[in-house]
Amino acid sequence: MMSAASLRTMLDGGQPVAGHRPWPRVIVTAELWNALLDGLASGDWTMLGLWGEIGMAHLALYEDSSETIIVASLSCPDGRFPSVGRIHSPAQRLERTMADLIGLQPIGAPDYRPWLDHGCWSVRHPLGNVTAPTGMRPPYRFLPAEGESLHQIPVGPVHAGIIEPGHFRFTANGETVVRLEQRLGYVHKGIESLLSGAAIDQAARLLGRVSGDSTVAYALAFARAVEAATETVIPDRAHWLRALMAELERLANHCGDIGAICNDAAFALMLAHCAVLREKILRASAECFGHRLLMDCIVPGGVIADLPVDGVKTVRALMAELRRDFPPLVELYDNTASLQDRTVNTGFVRPMLIKQFGCGGTVGRAGGRAFDARRRPGYPPYDQLTFETPLLTDSDVNARVWLRIHEVQQSLHLIEQILQQLPTGPVYMELNRPGQICEGMALIEGFRGDILVWLRLNADNTVARCHPRDPSWFQWPLLEAAIENNIVADFPICNKSFNGSYSGHDL
Numbered sequence: 001m002m003s004a005a006s007l008r009t010m011l012d013g014g015q016p017v018a019g020h021r022p023w024p025r026v027i028v029t030a031e032l033w034n035a036l037l038d039g040l041a042s043g044d045w046t047m048l049g050l051w052g053e054i055g056m057a058h059l060a061l062y063e064d065s066s067e068t069i070i071v072a073s074l075s076c077p078d079g080r081f082p083s084v085g086r087i088h089s090p091a092q093r094l095e096r097t098m099a100d101l102i103g104l105q106p107i108g109a110p111d112y113r114p115w116l117d118h119g120c121w122s123v124r125h126p127l128g129n130v131t132a133p134t135g136m137r138p139p140y141r142f143l144p145a146e147g148e149s150l151h152q153i154p155v156g157p158v159h160a161g162i163i164e165p166g167h168f169r170f171t172a173n174g175e176t177v178v179r180l181e182q183r184l185g186y187v188h189k190g191i192e193s194l195l196s197g198a199a200i201d202q203a204a205r206l207l208g209r210v211s212g213d214s215t216v217a218y219a220l221a222f223a224r225a226v227e228a229a230t231e232t233v234i235p236d237r238a239h240w241l242r243a244l245m246a247e248l249e250r251l252a253n254h255c256g257d258i259g260a261i262c263n264d265a266a267f268a269l270m271l272a273h274c275a276v277l278r279e280k281i282l283r284a285s286a287e288c289f290g291h292r293l294l295m296d297c298i299v300p301g302g303v304i305a306d307l308p309v310d311g312v313k314t315v316r317a318l319m320a321e322l323r324r325d326f327p328p329l330v331e332l333y334d335n336t337a338s339l340q341d342r343t344v345n346t347g348f349v350r351p352m353l354i355k356q357f358g359c360g361g362t363v364g365r366a367g368g369r370a371f372d373a374r375r376r377p378g379y380p381p382y383d384q385l386t387f388e389t390p391l392l393t394d395s396d397v398n399a400r401v402w403l404r405i406h407e408v409q410q411s412l413h414l415i416e417q418i419l420q421q422l423p424t425g426p427v428y429m430e431l432n433r434p435g436q437i438c439e440g441m442a443l444i445e446g447f448r449g450d451i452l453v454w455l456r457l458n459a460d461n462t463v464a465r466c467h468p469r470d471p472s473w474f475q476w477p478l479l480e481a482a483i484e485n486n487i488v489a490d491f492p493i494c495n496k497s498f499n500g501s502y503s504g505h506d507l
Contacts, residue, residue: 007045007063007070010036014072020439021228025058025071033074034082036061041087046358048443049452050084050094051467052104054128057081058467060441060452062358067376071441071454076104079128083109090357090474097507101192103128113141116185116506126193145171145179153488157186164502168491175487180480184505191507195466200226200431203463204299207453210468211504212293216242216249217446218468218504219298221453224379225466226300229440229457230432237425238302239380244315244418245285245294245303246445247411251322252281253447254404254411257362257499261401262333264493265342273329277322284318287311302428312419319416322408330405343398347482347494351395357474361449363498366403367395373445385417400497407447433461448472448501470504 013035014026028036036059039045048060048069059072074081083106085092095106096115103125119137123130150171157165165186171179191210195203207222208215220242227234259274282292288311289297297305333339353359354367364371372389374382390406392399434457441454449471456464479498483491 007039007061007068008066010070010072017073017439019229019434019437020071020441021231023069023071023441025073025439028072028074030074030082033059033072036072037082037084037087040084043355047084047088047090048358048450049454049467049469050091050098051454051469052081052098052102053465054102055079057098057104058454059084060454064371069377069441069443079103080105080107082107085109085111088356090477093477094473101125101127116188118185126190127196140183142169142181142183143179147173147178149173150178155491157183166502170488170491172488175489177483177486177488177491180483180491182476182480184476184502187503187506189503189507192465192467195463198463200300200457200461200463203466205296207466207468208295208298210507211470211501212295213253214249214446214448214451214470214501214504215293215295216245216298217444217451218453219296220246221442221444221446221451221468222455222466223298223300224442224444225440225453225455226431226457227440228442229438229455230300230434230461232301232429232432234302234429235426236381236423237306238427238429240418240422241303241307241427242298243381243385244307244415244422245289245297247415247418248281248285248315249294250447251408251411251415252278252285254408255281255326257496258329258333258401258404258408260499261343261397261493261496262339264496265339267336267339270329270333270339273325273332277325277329280318280321284314287314299428301431302426304428306427307422312422315415315419319412322412326408326412333401333405340398342490342493343401343497344396346397346486346490347400347497348394348396349478349482351393353478353481354395357478359449359471359474359478360445361447361471361475362400362403362407363475363478364449365390366392366399368393371450373443373450377443379442379444381418381421384421385414387414387417397493397497431461435459437464446471448499448504449475468504468507470501472500472502472505476500476505 013032014028017025045061045063048062057074085095086108098104100117153170155168157167167183169181208219210218255274255278259271262270286292289305351368354369370391387410439456452469455466458464
């Protein structure tokens with residue numbers, strides 16, 4: 001087994017890429033690539049992302065002990081690379097996506113089925129060497145399950161509720177789920193294709209729409225990646241306003257999720273009360289920044305909307321209302337035995353899987369993984385704020401509800417500090433124009449978990465390549481594990497306790 005302390009020394013074995021910020025990117029040999037995979041398999045570090053482009057595969061790694069982040073890039077002129085998924089299962093869906101979008105083939109992969117490409121596109125490999133489809137694709141092969149008295153239950157992609165499409169294939173013995181297999185990709189929008197060649201302002205608008213409930217988080221990740229690439233230093237007040245928006249978004253989504261989870265356990269009263277709180281947050285957001293979801297408010301260079309004269313007063317009034325109205329809902333949840341009966345010990349995810357998948361956000365921290373991108377690697381102004389990262393170990397639906405409750409309480413505390421310490425000054429700075437190709441990367445904490453954005457800018461500051469990675473990539477697979485040995489009727493509450501993004505995943 002390789003030592004975890006060796007990740008930094010890996011840089012010495014590769015060729016550094018100039019102009020990649022804030023963390024290094026190195027071109028590695030196939031031998032070094034395989035050494036990195038051995039470290040992944042042994043748990044020395046965590047995979048942050050896996051993506052590609054024509055002739056090149058990129059692997060982002062994080063070492064917890066030293067807080068080191070690197071991007072390893074492997075040249076693959078023949079369109080093939082040693083599979084990461086063969087020894088590190090969290091990479092399998094990402095590899096299948098690389099094959100669909102770019103045509104890069106992972107050698108020795110355990111699963112060669114298409115993932116995002118359902119056979120309906122007018123071209124194949126839209127980000128690679130584009131070709132026309134050749135004939136009808138055979139039906140998708142779901143994995144078999146063997147056993148006595150097993151039956152399959154197909155659910156979706158069209159659902160009864162107003163939600164995005166996804167297919168869930170249950171294999172059950174009576175009411176007990178033996179296996180769940182997902183098929184996603186129905187809302188593929190060609191985000192990465194649309195980003196190529198886009199001006200920065202156009203790309204910023206598009207990134208803010210990758211997953212609408214995380215528009216602040218995505219816009220922030222893209223802005224920070226652009227600012228890193230161009231070495232642009234933005235005003236202090238812009239950092240603080242960005243954090244205010246991010247915490248408002250976190251509050252709104254967690255309040256909504258708490259109510260929705262309870263509603264899937266047939267406790268609609270919580271849904272109604274939480275929906276009222278969410279609506280108050282959205283209205284205050286619109287009053288302060290001009291948009292209920294805070295869309296297009298964060299841009300590379302800062303923010304476009306400063307707080308109005310009465311903005312601080314509006315947010316403080318909102319905080320007072322939430323401080324008054326949220327604790328009784330927590331008590332209601334805690335004291336409703338029938339609700340606890342549905343959530344406690346339901347949808348358990350093994351902490352070992354959470355660690356292996358690098359699963360962040362509510363799902364990860366409810367299962368003992370104390371990762372919060374606001375702390376590590378960190379970004380301003382959170383280094384000047386006092387807050388806790390809630391952590392639980394029960395790793396069931398109940399734990400994921402309580403984790404959200406604690407997150408709401410921390411966001412309230414953070415917003416109050418932001419209002420007290422909000423600096424004065426400008427909120428926007430024109431981007432530097434390096435006049436040459438440059439690359440940037442950012443990792444920020446959305447309400448679901450860590451969002452990664454990697455990009456390359458052309459010399460004219462247009463986007464050459466951009467890859468956004470949603471936290472749901474590492475959470476959707478664990479939902480399959482969470483539902484095993486639960487009854488079919490508990491799938492909605494398990495699914496909602498995860499609340500994976502279809503749109504953010506399907507790109």
